[in-house]
Amino acid sequence: xxxxxxxxxxxxxxxxxxxxxxxxxxxxxxxxxxxxxxxxxxxxxxxxxxxxxxxxxxxxxxxxxxxxxxxxxxxxxxxxxxxxxxxxxxxxxxxxxxxxxxxxxxxxxxxxxxxxxxxxxxxxxxxxxxxxxxxxxxxxxxxxxxxxxxxxxxxxxxxxxxxxxxxxxxxxxxxxxxxxxxxxxxxxxxxxxxxxxxxxxxxxxxxxxxxxxxxxxxxxxxxxxxxxxxxxxxxxxxxxxxxxxxxxxxxxxxxxxxxxxxxxxxxxxxxxxxxxxxxxxxxxxxxxxxxxxxxxxxxxxxxxx
Amino acid sequence: xxxxxxxxxxxxxxxxxxxxxxxxxxxxxxxxxxxxxxxxxxxxxxxxxxxxxxxxxxxxxxxxxxxxxxxxxxxxxxxxxxxxxxxxxxxxxxxxxxxxxxxxxxxxxxxxxxxxxxxxxxxxxxxxxxxxxxxxxxxxxxxxxxxxxxxxxxxxxxxxxxxxxxxxxxxxxxxxxxxxxxxxxxxxxxxxxxxxxxxxxxxxxxxxxxxxxxxxxxxxxxxxxxxxxxxxxxxxxxxxxxxxxxxxxxxxxxxxxxxxxxxxxxxxxxxxxxxxxxxxxxxxxxxxxxxxxxxxxxxxxxxxxxxxxxxxxxxxxxxxxxxxxxxxxxxxxxxxxxxxxxxxxxxxxxxxxxxxxxxxxxxxxxxxxxxxxxxxxxxxxxxxxxxxxxxxxxxxxxxxxxxxxxxxxxxxxxxxxxxxxxxxxxxxxxxxxxxxxxxxxxxxxxxxxxxxxxxxxxxxxxxxxxxxxxxxxxxxxxxxxxxxxxxxxxxxxxxxxxxxxxxxxxxx
Numbered sequence: 037x038x039x040x041x042x043x044x045x046x047x048x049x050x051x052x053x054x055x056x057x058x059x060x061x062x063x064x065x066x067x068x069x070x071x072x073x074x075x076x077x078x079x080x081x082x083x084x085x086x087x088x089x090x091x092x093x094x095x096x097x098x099x100x101x102x103x104x105x106x107x108x109x110x111x112x113x114x115x116x117x118x119x120x121x122x123x124x125x126x127x128x129x130x131x132x133x134x135x136x137x138x139x140x141x142x143x144x145x146x147x148x149x150x151x152x153x154x155x156x157x158x159x160x161x162x163x164x165x166x167x168x169x170x171x172x173x174x175x176x177x178x179x180x181x182x183x184x185x186x187x188x189x190x191x192x193x194x195x196x197x198x199x200x201x202x203x204x205x206x207x208x209x210x211x212x213x214x215x216x217x218x219x220x221x222x223x224x225x226x227x228x229x230x231x232x233x234x235x236x237x238x239x240x241x242x243x244x245x246x247x248x249x250x251x252x253x254x255x256x257x258x259x260x261x262x263x264x265x266x267x268x269x270x271x272x273x274x275x276x277x278x279x280x281x282x283x284x285x286x287x288x289x290x291x292x293x294x295x296x297x298x299x300x301x302x303x304x305x306x307x308x309x310x311x312x313x314x315x316x317x318x319x320x321x322x323x324x325x326x327x328x329x330x331x332x333x334x335x336x337x338x339x340x341x
Numbered sequence: 342x343x344x345x346x347x348x349x350x351x352x353x354x355x356x357x358x359x360x361x362x363x364x365x366x367x368x369x370x371x372x373x374x375x376x377x378x379x380x381x382x383x384x385x386x387x388x389x390x391x392x393x394x395x396x397x398x399x400x401x402x403x404x405x406x407x408x409x410x411x412x413x414x415x416x417x418x419x420x421x422x423x424x425x426x427x428x429x430x431x432x433x434x435x436x437x438x439x440x441x442x443x444x445x446x447x448x449x450x451x452x453x454x455x456x457x458x459x460x461x462x463x464x465x466x467x468x469x470x471x472x473x474x475x476x477x478x479x480x481x482x483x484x485x486x487x488x489x490x491x492x493x494x495x496x497x498x499x500x501x502x503x504x505x506x507x508x509x510x511x512x513x514x515x516x517x518x519x520x521x522x523x524x525x526x527x528x529x530x531x532x533x534x535x536x537x538x539x540x541x542x543x544x545x546x547x548x549x550x551x552x553x554x555x556x557x558x559x560x561x562x563x564x565x566x567x568x569x570x571x572x573x574x575x576x577x578x579x580x581x582x583x584x585x586x587x588x589x590x591x592x593x594x595x596x597x598x599x600x601x602x603x604x605x606x607x608x609x610x611x612x613x614x615x616x617x618x619x620x621x622x623x624x625x626x627x628x629x630x631x632x633x634x635x636x637x638x639x640x641x642x643x644x645x646x647x648x649x650x651x652x653x654x655x656x657x658x659x660x661x662x663x664x665x666x667x668x669x670x671x672x673x674x675x676x677x678x679x680x681x682x683x684x685x686x687x688x689x690x691x692x693x694x695x696x697x698x699x700x701x702x703x704x705x706x707x708x709x710x711x712x713x714x715x716x717x718x719x720x721x722x723x724x725x726x727x728x729x730x731x732x733x734x735x736x737x738x739x740x741x742x743x744x745x746x747x748x749x750x751x752x753x754x755x756x757x758x759x760x761x762x763x764x765x766x767x768x769x770x771x772x773x774x775x776x777x778x779x780x781x782x783x784x785x786x787x788x789x790x791x792x793x794x795x796x797x798x799x800x801x802x803x804x805x806x807x808x809x810x811x812x813x814x815x816x817x818x819x820x821x822x823x824x825x826x827x828x829x830x831x832x833x834x835x836x837x838x839x840x841x842x843x844x845x846x847x848x849x
Contacts, residue, residue, distance in 0.1 A: 198445075199457060199458050199460065200456060200457050200458065201449070201454045201455060201456050201457075201458065202456070204441065204445055204448065204449040204454070204458075205449065207438065207440060207441060208438045208441065208449055211438045211439055211440045211441070212436070212437070212438045212439065214434070214436060215436040215437065215438050218420070218432070218436045219436075219449075219450055220419075220420060220421055331616065332440070334440070335439060335440070
C-alpha cells in the first residue's frame with residue numbers, strides 16, 4: 037500500500053514539475069499585466085500560437101531554442117496588439133482578450149496545419165537523476181531548463197515589484213491610474229509594455245507545450261491551460277511567488293489521473309483528468325465572497341472595479 | 342532642506358483667463374500670494390477655483406495670462422514645469438497609491454527615483470527627513486491602512502519631501518475631524534510663518550480662513566471679486582462676495598412638535614465593509630414622526646455602509662430595521678408599502694440610471710403601477726412623460742426635454758429630478774445622505790427646504806452628512822458616528838460643535 041502511495045506521490049511530483057511550466061509562464065505574464073491594471077484573457081490564444089510558432093520554427097531552423105525565442109516574440113506581438121487596442125477610448129480589455137483568444141487559437145490552427153506531421157527537434161531536459169537512486173525519481177528529475185528559468189523569473193518579478201523603480205511604477209499604474217498620471221507616468225504606455233512582456237512569457241509557455249511536454253503540435257494541445265493560468269493569478273493574489281506554488285499545485289492535479297492509472301486505478305480516469313478544471317472551480321468558489329472584495333487586487337483592474 | 346529661512350516663494354497670477362469652448366471658466370484673475378503666507382482661495386463650486394490652480398500647476402494652458410514666481414515671469418506648460426519651479430499641489434482626492442507603503446509612495450514620487458532601490462539607505466534618509474518635520478507618518482504601512490488624517494499628512498509630507506516651496510491645498514480639512522483640522526492647519530501655519538513654505542488653500546469654511554489664513558482672495562463665476570488681509574475683511578463681506586446677489590429660496594419655517602411616535606427604529610444593526618471587516622456595530626437609533634435626526638461624522642466611519650444597508654445596497658449581518666413597528670427589509674415593494682424613500686449622495690451612481698431618460702428615471706418607482714402601466718407590464722410612455730413634465734415643472738428641474746438622458750443634466754438638476762421622484766408622493770421615512778455635496782447655493786437651499794418641508798409634513802428623516810453646518814442647521818437631534826458606532830446621540834439644543842467634534846474623534 038505504501039508502495040502505491042509513494043508511486044502516486046512521485047508521479048504527481050514528476051507531473052507537477054513537468055506540467056506546471058506552462059501554467060507558471062502564463063501566470064507570471066498575466067501577473068505582470070494585471071499588476072499594471074489590465075487583464076489579458078487572450079493568453080490562451082497566445083499560448084497556442086506560441087506552441088505552434090515554436091514547433092514550426094524549431095522544425096524549420098533545427099534549433100529548439102530559436103523556436104522558444106520565436107514563440108516569445110510571437111507572444112509579444114499578441115500582447116502588443118492587445119495593449120495597442122486597449123489604448124483606444126471605451127475599449128473593454130476583457131472583450132479584446134476574448135477576441136484575441138479566439139483569433140490566436142484559430143490563426144495557429146490555420147498556420148500550423150502543415151506542422152502536425154513533421155517532427156521538430158525538442159528541448160533537452162537537464163538530468164538531475166544522478167542525485168537519487170530510485171529509478172522512478174530518476175525519471176521525475178529529468179527537468180526542463182524552462183522550469184528553472186520560470187522559477188528564477190518568479191523571484192526576479194517578486195523582487196522587482198518591491199525594489200525597482202519600474203516595479204513600483206507598474207504597481208502604481210495598476211492601483212491608481214490617476215496618481216500615475218499626476219506624476220507624469222504614461223498609464224497606457226506602462227500597460228502596453230506590461231501586456232507585451234506578459235505576452236512574451238505566455239508565448240514561451242506555449243513553446244514548452246510543443247517542444248517538451250507533451251512535445252508535439254496538434255490542435256488539442258492546450259485544453260484551456262492559458263485560461264486556467266489567469267484564474268491562478270487571482271488565486272495567487274497577484275504574488276509571483278504564490279504563482280509558483282499554484283502552478284505546481286495545478287500541475288500535480290493534472291498528473292493525478294495518469295498517476296492513478298499507472299498503479300492500476302483506472303476507474304474515474306476522465307474524472308481525475310479533469311482535476312485541474314475542478315480545482316479551478318473549487319478554488320474560485322472557496323476564495324470568493326459576495327460580501328468582500330478581493331484582497332490584494334490591483335485597484336484599476338476591470339474585474340474588481 | 343539645508344537653508345531653513347527664506348525657502349518659501351511668492352507666486353502671482355496676472356490676468357489669468359481660461360475659456361473652454363463657449364464657457365469662460367476664468368476671466369482675468371490676478372492674485373498675489375506673498376512668500377511665507379497662508380493664502381485662502383474662497384469660492385462656491387464652479388466659481389473657477391480649481392480651474393485657476395490647474396492653470397497654475399500646468400494641467401491647463403491658460404487662454405491668456407501669465408504666472409510670475411518671485412517676481413520673474415515663468416511659463417508653466419505642464420505639471421513637470423510646475424514641479425521644477427517648486428510648485429506642488431495636494432488634491433482633495435488623494436494621489437497616493439493604496440497598495441504601496443508610505444515609503445514606497447514617497448520614493449516613487451521622486452523624479453530622480455533610482456532604478457534599483459537601496460531600501461536600507463532610502464529608509465535611513467526618509468527617517469532623517471521625517472525627524473525634521475512637524476508631523477510624522479508610519480513609513481512601512483500600506484497607505485490603504487492609514488486613516489484619512491494620516492493620508493492627508495502624508496500628502497503634505499510628500500510635497501515637502503519633493504522640496505516644493507509653494508503648495509496648493511484643495512479643501513485639506515474635508516476629511517478631518519475638527520480637532521485634526523485645527524492641529525494640521527496650526528502646524529502648516531507655523532511652517533509658513535517660519536518662512537519654510539507658502540500655501541494657497543482652497544476652502545469654503547470661513548472659520549478656517551479667519552483663524553489661519555493671512556490673506557484671502559474670493560472668486561465668483563470665474564472672476565476675482567475681492568480679497569485682502571484677513572482681519573480687514575469680515576466674514577459677512579466674504580460671504581456677500583462669494584455668493585453675490587443670487588436669489589435664494591426662503592427656507593421653510595420649522596413646525597415645532599412634541600412627543601410624536603417613533604417611525605423608524607434601527608435595532609442593533611451590524612454590517613461589514615467590502616473587506617469583510619465590521620463597518621457598523623450595534624447601531625441603535627430611533628427617528629420620530631416629524632423629526633430630523635442628523636448623523637455627523639468624518640467620512641469613512643460607517644455612515645455610507647449604514648445608508649447602503651437602509652437602502653438595500655448592502656446586506657445586514659445582524660439586527661432589525663422597524664418602520665411603524667413592522668419589520669422592514671429594503672426591497673422595492675416594502676419601500677412602497679411602508680413609504681420609505683431616499684436621497685443619496687452621488688445620485689448618478691446611487692439613485693439614477695445615467696443613460697435612461699429624465700422621464701424614465703422619474704418613473705423608476707411607479708412605472709409598473711397605474712396610471713403608467715396597465716396590468717403591471719404594459720407601459721404607456723405618453724402618461725409617463727406627462728407625469729414627468731408635471732414633476733419637472735413643480736421641482737424646477739432644468740432639462741432640455743423629458744427624453745434627455747439624465748447624465749446630461751447638471752449635478753443640481755439630477756438631484757432635483759431624484760427629489761421629484763422620491764418626495765412627490767406620501768413620505769413616511771426619508772433617508773438622506775450628503776444631499777448637497779458639490780451643488781451650488783441655490784440648489785442647496787432648495788434641497789434643504791424640501792427636506793424641512795417633509796419633516797414638517799410628518800416624515801421621519803434620517804440625514805447623514807459630512808457637512809457639520811448642514812447637520813446643525815437641519816436636525817432636531819444629532820447623532821455622531823465614529824468607528825462604526827454611535828458615539829453621541831443628543832437633542833440639538835443639548836449639544837454643541839465642540840462636543841460633536843469630540844465625539845467624531847471617537848470620544849464618548
